[in-house]
Amino acid sequence: MxxxxxxxxxxxxxxxxxxxxxxxxxxxxxxxxxxxxxxxxxxxxxxxxxxxxxxxxxxxxxxxxxxxxxxxxxxxxxxxxxxxVDPATQPVTEVRFGAVVEVEDENGDVHTFAIVGEDEADIANNHVSWVSPLARALIGAKVGDVVRWRRPAGDMELEITNINYPLEENA
Structure with a gap:
């Protein structure tokens, strides 16, 4: 034109x-x-x-x-x-916002993720947004539960092995 x-x-x-x-x-x-x-x-x-x-x-x-x-x-x-949301106020037996969650995947590999706010999310440091598919799969689970993480690359089962709510703000 x-x-x-x-x-x-x-x-x-x-x-x-x-x-x-x-x-x-x-x-x-x-x-x-x-x-x-x-x-x-x-x-x-x-x-x-x-x-x-x-x-x-x-x-x-x-x-x-x-x-x-x-x-x-x-x-x-x-x-x-x-x-x-102060992680110290969350139930220690269940995955909620602010939790640091250790999981074991189907291959036996152990991963640790912190469930944080959207602006805090940083996958390079294993900080995932509470609205992400991974966090949604984990929230509400307890140690020993197996959850299904729905991913574009295919579903993956994760077993919750530890739930921690850090007192330190740098988590």
């Missing part, structure tokens, strides 16, 4: 529109550690925003400031909607 048929001002503005970060529709359960991490990230972003304000003549800084402000809105909303 010829550029003559495009409204160049609108075309250029469309690339500048910053899309808001999506907010999960699920309740925002967080561990005390998770709430601390949200607060720390919001504080870091606020400091960065203040630094970028000083560079008001730099087009890159203006764009970066817009992104930082968008992220600040996201973290502010997540902190405002946070439902802090």
């Amino acid at each position: 010829s550029r003559a048929f495009l409204n160049e001002d609108k075309f250029e503005q469309a690339g500048d529109e910053l899309v808001e970060r999506p907010i999960s529709p699920h309740p925002n359960y967080v561990t005390p550690r998770g709430f601390r991490l949200l607060s720390e990230e919001a504080a870091r972003l606020d400091t960065l925003r203040k630094q970028l304000i000083a560079r008001k003549d730099d087009p890159f800084a203006i764009q970066q400031k817009a992104e930082v402000e968008r992220d600040l809105r996201y973290f502010g909303a997540r902190m405002e909607s946070a439902i802090v």
